[in-house]
Amino acid sequence: MAIQARHGTGTEHDARIEHGVGLPRSGGSPAGGTTPSQRVMQVTVLGSGDAFGAGGRFHSAYVTEAPGATFLLDCGPSILQAAKQIGWDVGRLDAVLLSHLHGDHFGGVPFLFMEYLYEAPRTRPLVICGPEGTERRVKALFSALYERTAEDPMPFPVEYRELRAGDTIRLGEAQVTAIPVHHVPELTSFGYLVEVRGRRVLYSGDTAWTDELAAYARGVDLFICECSTYETRLDIHVSYPEIADRVQELGCRRVLLSHLGSEPLRRLSDITLECARDGMTVSL
Numbered sequence: 001m002a003i004q005a006r007h008g009t010g011t012e013h014d015a016r017i018e019h020g021v022g023l024p025r026s027g028g029s030p031a032g033g034t035t036p037s038q039r040v041m042q043v044t045v046l047g048s049g050d051a052f053g054a055g056g057r058f059h060s061a062y063v064t065e066a067p068g069a070t071f072l073l074d075c076g077p078s079i080l081q082a083a084k085q086i087g088w089d090v091g092r093l094d095a096v097l098l099s100h101l102h103g104d105h106f107g108g109v110p111f112l113f114m115e116y117l118y119e120a121p122r123t124r125p126l127v128i129c130g131p132e133g134t135e136r137r138v139k140a141l142f143s144a145l146y147e148r149t150a151e152d153p154m155p156f157p158v159e160y161r162e163l164r165a166g167d168t169i170r171l172g173e174a175q176v177t178a179i180p181v182h183h184v185p186e187l188t189s190f191g192y193l194v195e196v197r198g199r200r201v202l203y204s205g206d207t208a209w210t211d212e213l214a215a216y217a218r219g220v221d222l223f224i225c226e227c228s229t230y231e232t233r234l235d236i237h238v239s240y241p242e243i244a245d246r247v248q249e250l251g252c253r254r255v256l257l258s259h260l261g262s263e264p265l266r267r268l269s270d271i272t273l274e275c276a277r278d279g280m281t282v283s284l
């Protein structure tokens with residue numbers, strides 16, 4: 001897998017996104033009736049739940065399979081259960097991209113390490129990308145959970161890449177850009193925009209609803225948007241009415257609500273947008 005990182009300033013980032021809007025499309029109807037020959041990537045929802053496991057759903061984790069690279073967007077603590085539930089082999093992962101350093105999004109990394117150390121021994125490198133502090137927090141978490149094991153050198157290289165907002169990393173044919181989102185003030189938080197041969201997927205991570213988020217989402221083929229609440233309005237998460245009121249003007253080919261909390265799950269009969277389910281796959 002070829003990996004390249006490019007650091008961008010905010011200005012370059014804006015330019016990049018404008019450029020992305022104009023990328024040529026390869027036709028067909030991605031995220032809808034895509035035929036096998038047209039598919040350029042596949043997204044599997046391993047975990048569509050919130051921090052509290054509302055509805056018994058697994059924590060955040062989304063597999064993206066693109067030509068030349070397979071990677072995870074977020075790695076919640078239930079990663080191994082979620083993958084094994086559907087028979088998905090985590091040994092296929094080349095990289096893990098973390099949206100932010102809250103436990104329900106990165107708490108599964110030590111369990112991946114344990115799988116690779118004991119159950120399915122790994123020798124090839126694993127790339128872990130995330131905001132500043134990723135290497136320190138992942139190592140501290142591993143040490144807290146498996147103190148003795150964490151002291152030994154790993155039999156496979158772990159390559160940490162700490163990203164800044166606007167940075168783009170190339171994973172195989174996928175170009176992944178860390179976009180700034182508005183979550184809690186004490187953490188840098190990203191969404192990720194994944195582009196493969198003109199197809200675009202936006203993953204919101206955890207975020208408030210903002211005009212900037214809406215601008216990034218405009219026209220993408222798949223928008224995986226967090227929806228933590230329904231009636232409660234918070235300035236760190238999206239509530240269902242906030243996205244439902246704006247979704248038409250975004251012009252996305254497909255929108256999937258995820259990171260579903262107890263409020264939206266209690267009111268599924270009032271929700272007209274598609275909700276993610278653990279184990280579902282979207283081909284683009």
Ligand SMILES: [Zn+2]
Nearest residue numbers: 051102104206
């Ligand atoms: Zn979360």
Ligand SMILES: [Zn+2]
Nearest residue numbers: 100102183206
């Ligand atoms: Zn969070």
